[in-house]
Amino acid sequence: MSYDFKTVEKKWQDVWEKEGTYNATNDFTKKKWYGLVEFPYPSGQGLHVGHPRPYTALDIIARKKRLQGYNVLFPMGFDAFGLPAENFAIKNHVHPKIITKKNVDHFREQLKALGFSFDWSREVNTTYPDYYKWTQWIFIQLYKKGLAYKATMPINFCTGCKVGLANEEVVNGVCERCGSEVVQKEKSQWMLKITEYAQRLIDDLDDIDFLEKIKTQQRNWIGRSEGAEVEFNISGCDEKLLVYTTRPDTLFGATYMVVSPEHEILKTLKDKIENYDEVKDYKYKASLKSDFERAEINKEKTGVEIKGIKAINPVNNKEIPIWISDYVLVSYGTGAIMAVPAHDDRDYEFAKKFGLDIIQVLEGGDISKEAFTEDGTHINSEFLNGLNKEDAIEKIINWLEEKKIGKRKVNYKLRDWVFSRQRYWGEPIPMVYCEDCGWVPLPEEELPLKLPEVEEFEPGENGESPLAKQTEWINTKCPHCGKPAKRETDTMPQWAGSSWYFLRYIDPHNDKEFASKEALDYWLPVDWYNGGMEHTTLHLLYSRFWHKFLYDIGKVPTKEPYQKRTSHGMILGSNGEKMSKSKGNVINPDDIVNEFGADTFRVYEMFMGPFDQDASWSMESVRGCFKFLDRVWNMQDFLVEGEAYQPETEKMIHKAIKKVSSDIEELKFNTSVSTFMTMVNEFYKLRKINKAEFRTFLILLNPFAPHITEELFERAGYGTQISKCEWPSYDEEKIIEDEITLPIQFNGKLKGTISIVKDEDEASVREKVHEAVASKLEGKNIVKEIYVKNKIYNIVIK
């Protein structure tokens, strides 16, 4: 009888749904486990084969934890605000809400067809007012604590999406989403002070179990550096120029300064600048360049000397010139640098090009050829001479602090988070602008501030939000003084709703607070969160920031949201390239489920390779997994009665329990599947499996292939469901090999094997070995014999 997966899978999915088999309970006395996967953006294309890989992985862990007696929370939801729905709305004049609903329904159906044990009673959707009410509420709390502020500043503006972007969303100078060019544009934006949390976002990584590469990437992104700020006087006036440097010890080698084109000194000292037109012209040209262009012309440095003003190097009172150049960024440090061409590649290149002085202050290298950027003994540096880098930095900082012209300073690459989007399909920012009172947050009882129903979704001419056209909605009263006032028309970025969704799952229907304290205390932190590496510097950083903020205002009990974070590899097309319609290598999960069933799909995605590495799709291998499940199905043909494992299989089964149990925790699903295959092969050789063996086998396989195993379990008549059973345990005693095949080596090369009893007397082993390889030893000179107990016997010969 061949396995009818269609009927069987539907049958069990219905049972689970009806019985709520996998829903988390509110029994807070039980030990808990909270597993989380990234909720999808419900795109019109439906589920991608990449989605189920991490979902299956954590589903397996969740199912195992349940069998181990945990109260498991394994939820799913939809991150449904976002540009694709809005763009589709513009094109086809359908409200994004309608498209989103359709897509969500489709996604949900697809996910259910794969048999994930999600607790659907807790589904969340970021676009529902009862959800985004709390997104807005969190924003207001941030505002109240001074962590949300409005700023007019040059921002990254995507020419395609017509929207401002956060730094994190700009990839190689183009938009992360659509690939269009990104230019700088002045715009008034809501900003979130994530920089205030920079140090804690680094420090607290020490206490959590994230993959090391994830921690590294977060640390690099936050980009902490230690150094000093130093003031340079400008001759002939009271103005000062402040710089940040990580190498204050090289101050004696500072031969000029550079300010960024946007630096304010160009305004404050305008009257003193002799070549102002030239400077202004350079500034203008720089403003036209996008970040991408600035990076592209990387090789050739440009700049203009600012004539009429000079800076004074505080260590030797020498006058040095000040230049303007776009190799100095306004957004990092102080927007101005002291240039030490002898010991910095960029400064060296600049100095060479413009004929500026180069003074060596560290011994080593060949300054006539290139900058010397390594550590060396200080020279030409008066009181620093003879010191190494570390000591010199200490000494100069103390000196600067004493003279009050500088101080120790830590800097971060991380910038504040640009939080405004000039778009319709996002959470309205719950702020009102009043001529008299300034920005005023909506009273909390007025939340949610719902998105108005509109018909036109196009952004305005100047990249304004489509909401700007909604005069009725915009005009309101100031919550503070009651005078006419206007609403903010920008909306929040997609990252807003996903920054806290894991908290809502904990208590999704609560209309008094985002989640009850009791439930939060029980369920937090998330025990295991798996997601893509592409979210390491975006979502993961943002949500840690929000969580820490909520912790600070006493709303969540843990400093960190996620105890453990792992990541999965991508699924590529069969040609090894990223799946894309244009390459014609896209696999539709529905097709696979229809042809082979959900269990095959799941087993295949786990078997295809190491979970954390990329893997190419292989249709042949899918068939191999189908064949495997078919063999499992047919094992019922030789099922016999039996209450204990057969002697021939006992060891194998105990080993398998151990292996699969640890493999699942280590995400080594591929070797677990191999273990199952090996077991099946063994049972086929015996042409016999008894009920005790079958029972254990089915429970072990259940997390991977939940439908077929439940069905076989029922047919075999165990009188219950696997979901109500316990995860099997193994006996270490039963795993011990009492007969060992001992390899014999000459000089580390295999020459034969013998069979010994475990812990056999060494003399007896030696005797056996010599007997076994006697002929090969003839005429050889034995130098040494090494016996590693129960492992190997190596004879060193000459």
Place this chain on the structure above:
RNA sequence: GCCGAUGUGGCGGAAUUGGUAGACGCACACGACUCAAAAUCGUGCGGGAAACCAUGUGGGUUCGAGUCCCACCAUCGGUACCA
């Protein structure tokens, strides 16, 4: 440039963390079943006649290295004038 990862049969990949390299699967070949094919069930399968040679390359440590160390090469990700 910097940071991170990867490199093992025809292919995807195993290897108890220094102890028989190639588990498991795919592909392939052969056998059984069949009039035949598919499916299924078996058997074999790194190279070489053998000695031996084989885990990207070249060195090293060790009785013994895919695994540890040094120097390279290649591929893939992330990041980039961050002072």
